[in-house]
Amino acid sequence: MNEILKIKNIKYRYPSYPGLDFPMLLKGINLSVKEGEFKIILGKPESGKSTLIKIILSLIPRYTHGEISGEVFYNGTNIENYKPYELIQKIGAVFQDPDEQIFTTSCESELAFPLESLGIDRKKIVERIEFALKTMAIGSLNQRNPASLSGGEKKKLLAACLYAVDPGIWLLDEILDELDPEAAEDIVGRLLKDKKTVILFSSKMLSIFKHISAHILILSDGKIIDTKNMDKTEFSNLLLKEGLAIDTSSSWKKSEIISDSGHLITISDLKYKYPLNDKFNLEIDNFHLGKGEIVAIAGRNGSGKSTLGKLISGLKQKEDGNLTIEEGDVSSCGYLFQNPDYQIFLPTVREELSLGLKLSNSVIEETISRFSLPAGDVPPSLMSYGARKRLQGAVYYLLNRNIYILDEADAGLSLMDFEKLISNLYSKNKGIIIISHNIDLCSRYADRVYLLDNGKIVKTFKDNLSGTLNSYFNSGEYIL
């Protein structure tokens, strides 16, 4: 097999700003990818996965300056000789945040856009679009506006774009994060079957990776570690050390201070209808959250999880039914948005933490250290995505709300950071609602899991969550 991609000693450091010195992120990356190979690069958030993708795509240093050295070769040619648009048939990518890539207002047009740029004949464009839609099983979405798609559907659309263009190398950044297990298996299986050259980047060791024949590498401390010759124990220990997996043998210990001592939230016959969407109604017959309890709301994308969270937090107003919040009102809810940038808006970390609060310096410093934040004077807008997520958690930690709602909070956080966030919020003996479609996450942290489908709670799981959830989903009765 020909060597299609060669990365030679890539080193990179982001530009520094007053009060914010970035350390060297990539400290000598060497990688060789042969045609038809399927490589998985695991690395915790902020380890440099997305940066490496942008270097391979020639977007760094074109769009982001900084110190860079080393070389990347595509089929023997240094990519320095290419502009990003000259690489579209050679290297294609799906970014972690699909909204950064999607541009047009219909799925069909999104698929056609790069083909039009390549000057491909209209008849062939039609054929390629049909093929891509069929391959990714999203034919029914062809006329839909991508803005109305779920996160998983957007990633499928971007993967379909790659099928339409068919580049030499596929760089997939966290593509499986928002996909249900069945869709994830379909995509990975298809890529393996079609012998595509793939580098899949992920911040978690997903169970699917154990069952496919792929070369797993770990990006740690700016270097690549090859796991090819590691035995199972060595590999597992490395995953745990890097925060890429959780030690499932040890259960997550919650403090036993409060349990079943009254409900913080009680919901009965709650109804909500989007003003401009007749196709979706939320109808919650029965839901409650006890003091000191953690419940998870799971379900497919678009099943109504976030809508329920927004109703509880007062961001949406119910149409009918009862929603009672004990010991306060909706303002006692802390809703952590999926995108931290909507909740962070002040010039420095210190100002952000102390907004509306009278805090001593020692409390601020203790919080900075507790959430591993860079420093008090650092502008949040210059911090990494993971650090901004931690800052968002720190802000709500200090706000002392009675109820915390974490909407897909694991995205962009390592499993260890997520566990730290849960532990810190839980240490205040509050009620926590986790919104997620990750079964492992739900079963590890929640006392009870509500499964939502099409706006209704279809099942509630309470005992032996790990076992019952897994057997339920494996039975095929419901695909998450």
Add this chain to the structure above:
Amino acid sequence: MITSTYIEGNSFLHKTDPRIKIIILVDLLVLLFVPIAIPVMIFIVVLFSMITAISIGFYRLLIPLKMVLPIVIFILLLTPPFYREGNSLFIVQGKIILTSDGLEQTLRLIMRFSGITVLFFMFFATTTINNFILALQWFRLPYRTALIITIALRYIPYMITVYSNIQDAHKLRITEESGKKLIRRFKRVFPSLVSVLIQSIKSIPTLAMALELRGIGLEIKRTQFNIIKFNKRILQLSIAGVILLMTIWIIRFL
């Protein structure tokens, strides 16, 4: 940056050729700026508001109108003092507050402003970005120019969406104190605008990257997947529109 003002639908306006819509839009905008009678202006604004409301729903039409309401209130308050000609219509303690000329100019400005808002909203709510680009290209604009125009226009709804998300987040973080709600809301506008600015600036290189990764920059002649065919009716309507405008303009001076 996937925000757009387009609202999916199957109405008469959705089905109308984007080129016809551009011609009508330009004609009506010109009409609102030439000195026509106030009742004609009101008729145009009401008629097109009704057409828009029927096509995409009354609730949706309220969204842009609500956004321009503060400006309309400013016009209402600040315009009359600058026009002292004509009959006195409203006098308080011997001081003229409103004259017939002041009323006419105020109504003209309000109709002009709300008319522009309704017409643009009607156009962008019922025309996809792709069709808009195709229509601009039909009017002989190069692809890249058409693309830049549509990107610039998409920034407005994008910033509105970001602002609304940030406002939601602020509501959750800062608890209102009764009696100080208005002051606090006002104070909250500034940090919200800073966040919108940061988000918008950040989106510029992201958008440029997205476009380059879709092949914008290649020197290859671009093909087109969506096509709009040449239509004689478009040409006839274009000529009719220009004649209509000239007629209205000439009648004014007869």
